[in-house]
Amino acid sequence: MSINWTYALVTPDALVTGALSRTLAAFRSAGLDPVAAELIRVDVDTMLRLYDTPPGSRPVALPPPRAFRLWYDLGPACLTILRHDGAGACAAMSRLKGATDPAAARPGSIRHAAENVLMNLVHCPDDEPSALAELDLLVGPRHAEALRLQAAVADDRVRLLTVGTVEAAAPLFAGPHALSLPLAVNRVRLRVVQHLAITGMAVPDVLLLLEEARLVLLEERGELMGIETSPARIAAARARDGRVRALLRAAARTSAMENAVDRLSEVLMGSSEGWAPFLEAIRAADVYLSATESAVLEQSHYL
Structure with a gap:
């Protein structure tokens, strides 16, 4: 079977509330293998660019930039590269994260335990092209390429040094x-x-x-x-x-x-x-x- 991959951004509210460990465990239980992770700072401008809608799409109503700034000033996000056996890594992660609004998220999904539509514990891309583009935005093209290499050919030493060290x-x-x-x-x-x-x-x-x-x-x-x-x-x-x-x-x-x-x-x-x-x-x-x-x-x- 081919190997597919995606990324998940475990957001600052998960770090503040101590949800990082159980979020990583949820990835594994869904067949999404964390192969690399690091703590990064994200800012309001970057996140708003991630949520930009493609031309011709229906605009998404977002909270004001101030709400994003308050959220991301809480702490770091944990950028996690996830490998998945077979096709559909992005789809598997989307199912696992649950609905944007925690009130609508199914029990067992990550967001079911979240606070609100903004502080909802995790962000992930919709598909592999989005994953490629969003990584560039989050960490820059050069660092994103190093992460994509790890997604393609996972190294257990890097897994230990990153995922095994993140907490x-x-x-x-x-x-x-x-x-x-x-x-x-x-x-x-x-x-x-x-x-x-x-x-x-x-x-x-x-x-x-x-x-x-x-x-x-x-x-x-x-x-x-x-x-x-x-x-x-x-x-x-x-x-x-x-x-x-x-x-x-x-x-x-x-x-x-x-x-x-x-x-x-x-x-x-x-x-x-x-x-x-x-x-x-x-x-x-x-x-x-x-x-x-x-x-x-x-x-x-x-x-």
């Missing part, structure tokens, strides 16, 4: 560790691993370096979450910083990503450099940073 990389919205500096750095570094795994799949040795970095970061995460005090967490993270930084720098494929890796280490190690260069480096590397994480990392420059 640990997700921002925290509450709880005892939401404001921890070293844990914020840890999560952002895991997003670096995701990004590099997708863009560097064809580069020799990159995935080996990233597999090691992932293990070190997950070990660090477990250690830090078991430490009660902030000073002790910072000391433990600084003790591991050199190894993590070396692995990520060796795997980085661009100067922008190397700069982001270096800036993350500088923040963790207590650098007094200004906040603007750090933020510029993270944005240039296209790595997601939540509002809470941004506040935690910026605050460290002032204390």
